[in-house]
Amino acid sequence: MKCKGMLCVAVLGMTMGAFAADEIMADAVMGKENDMGIRITLGSAPGISDYDWQGTEFNVDEDSGGQLEILFARRHWNDTSSFAWIWGAGVFFSGMSGTAEAGPFAGDDIDVSAFGIMGQGGIALRAADFLVFELQPYLGVGGANVEITGYTDGGAGYAMAGLKAGAYVALGDHVELGLEVGGQANAAEVEVETFSGTSDLSLLGSGGHVAGVLAIKF
Known part of the structure; x- marks a missing residue:
């Protein structure tokens, strides 16, 4: 027994x-x-570099823009690899501006204030317990308000696309600080009424994107 x-x-x-x-x-x-949380990203964005009026492109003296993103992001890790898939979705607020150098709007200041939804997805690498690198393409669509000197403000459609690489450092279990760098292209299209009628004005921008990130994880 x-x-x-x-x-x-x-x-x-x-x-x-x-x-x-x-x-x-x-x-x-x-x-x-469950590596997920809310990310608040604030940084630079391309200004307006060109505009298209009735099929002809004209140069714009570009001013740097700014961009705020508020996203839900999640990394999908497993126990056999240091790599993970990552995706995120949320809202953005963006601004770009410039001064037209030629064409019918020569000398006019142009300002675009945009907002919309965006999504991103890519791959993450855990380089150390406290350090993660990411590479993600992203896309955003929304609306914008366009101000042009001497013309009535107008509503516009807005789109952006880009690629960002980031490094994120963990400060405890629930906070990360990050730095993102990459390239981005922006486009807005608005109807403008002139003495000869109404036509679509396309505002274009492309260039570098640099931003700081605060992530709250849960």
Whole structure:
């Protein structure tokens, strides 16, 4: 009876130990899978570099723009790799401006204030416990308000696309700070009424994008 009792205790102990180990492994994996949170990104964006009026492009003296993004982002890790898929979605607020150098709007200041929704997706690399690198293309669409000197303000359609690379440093379990660099292209199209009628004006911009990131993880 004593041997049987000891055997039962041993089996019970082994079973509980295996169950605990499974729970620990599940928690570890789940901890990686649940790498998600809210990101607030603030940085530069390209200004207006060209405009298209009735099929002809004219140069614009570009002023740097700015951009704010508020995104939900999630990294999908597993326990066998340092790489993960990542995606994010949210809203953006962007501004670009410039002064037309030629054409019918020569000398006019042009300002675009845009807002909309955006999505991104790519790959992440865990370089260390506290450091993650990411590479993501992104796309955004929305609306904008266009101001041109001497003309009535107008509503416009707006689109942007780009590629960003980022480095993110963990400050504890729930906060990350990051730096993103990349390239971005912007486009807005607005109807402008002149003495000769109404035509579509396309405002174009492309260039570098640099931003700081604050991520709150949960």
